[in-house]
Amino acid sequence: MNTPSSSSHPRPVLSARGLQRSFGAVVAAADINIDIATGERLCLIGSNGAGKTTFVNMITGYLKPSEGHIFLGDEDITQRSPREITRRGVARSFQIPQLCLHMTVLDNMLTALHSSRGRTQFLHPARDAASVDESRELLRRFGLQDQAHREVRELPGGVRKLLDIAMALTGHPRLLLLDEPTSGVSADEKFSTMDTVVQAIEHGTDRAPVTVVFVEHDMDIVRRYATRVAAFYSGRVIADGAANAVLNDPDVQRHVTGFAAPAEEVSA
Ligand SMILES: Nc1ncnc2c1ncn2[C@@H]1O[C@H](COP(=O)(O)OP(=O)(O)OP(=O)(O)O)[C@@H](O)[C@H]1O
Ligand SMILES: [Mg+2]
Numbered sequence: 001m002n003t004p005s006s007s008s009h010p011r012p013v014l015s016a017r018g019l020q021r022s023f024g025a026v027v028a029a030a031d032i033n034i035d036i037a038t039g040e041r042l043c044l045i046g047s048n049g050a051g052k053t054t055f056v057n058m059i060t061g062y063l064k065p066s067e068g069h070i071f072l073g074d075e076d077i078t079q080r081s082p083r084e085i086t087r088r089g090v091a092r093s094f095q096i097p098q099l100c101l102h103m104t105v106l107d108n109m110l111t112a113l114h115s116s117r118g119r120t121q122f123l124h125p126a127r128d129a130a131s132v133d134e135s136r137e138l139l140r141r142f143g144l145q146d147q148a149h150r151e152v153r154e155l156p157g158g159v160r161k162l163l164d165i166a167m168a169l170t171g172h173p174r175l176l177l178l179d180e181p182t183s184g185v186s187a188d189e190k191f192s193t194m195d196t197v198v199q200a201i202e203h204g205t206d207r208a209p210v211t212v213v214f215v216e217h218d219m220d221i222v223r224r225y226a227t228r229v230a231a232f233y234s235g236r237v238i239a240d241g242a243a244n245a246v247l248n249d250p251d252v253q254r255h256v257t258g259f260a261a262p263a264e265e266v267s268a
Helices: 052-059 082-087 105-116 129-141 157-171 187-203 219-225 243-247 250-257 263-267
Strands: 014-023 026-036 041-045 067-072 090-093 175-178 211-215 228-233 236-241
Touching: 014 052, 026 052, 026 236, 041 052, 041 219, 041 250, 052 211, 082 090, 090 157, 105 129, 105 157, 129 157, 129 187, 157 175, 157 187, 187 219, 219 243, 228 243, 228 250, 236 243, 236 250, 243 250
Parallel strands: 041 211, 041 228, 090 175, 175 211
Antiparallel strands: 014 026, 014 067, 228 236
């Protein structure tokens, strides 16, 4: 097996090797091999059902691959639980935010903080002054300080998305996976939402850089925010590289973006 240590490049923060996963006859992951370097903003693109969430679920321990291995640095985390993987510095947000709708924004943050410390499996807010300070600081970085005492059910989709991502940062992850951070966000708020997320992640901490993997369907967002793009189709990665190269790839245009006419049609 080709382990991450056998590469001559700097050691990736995360490596996937030969990941496979099927659901009945549906192949959701077929021989996926990806190295993610520290500080990258890797965007996963692909049409509905292509296997993006399956990949995120495997990396974060929510789904076990039937074959293959996942390395976090040198450690094989393939069989680790989501909780163990989170404790090692991998955090995620979900395609649909996982929030307590009847709690306030601040209490959701305090609950995430409590959970990230792994002291208990029961969900309740940490109430000590240091936790409140840390939560308020994270809310400030995401521009949510004025919403702290509002119940989540009163808030629009964009604010819920930001809160979900802010909650994922409570454990100071080194790798953050965001499954469709702009879904449910209105078209005119997508760029400002992503600006907020990127600034909060990159400029809000003096700790080591956070590596980001995000799933996105809007190609304008992909072009503006991704430092690298991996295109999924039918459980496979069909292109992986710089955004321009991947978005101009004929297979990606045929199976993912669908927006470029084939050359013969252009010249006809
Ligand atoms: N738990 C599951 N049980 C059965 N089939 C599943 C399960 N999870 C995913 N699949 C199937 O695996 C394939 C890949 O799904 P996945 O959710 O990874 O796609 P996706 O790229 O995230 O799509 P979307 O853009 O719609 O979120 C799909 O055909 C999906 O129906
Ligand atoms: Mg998905």
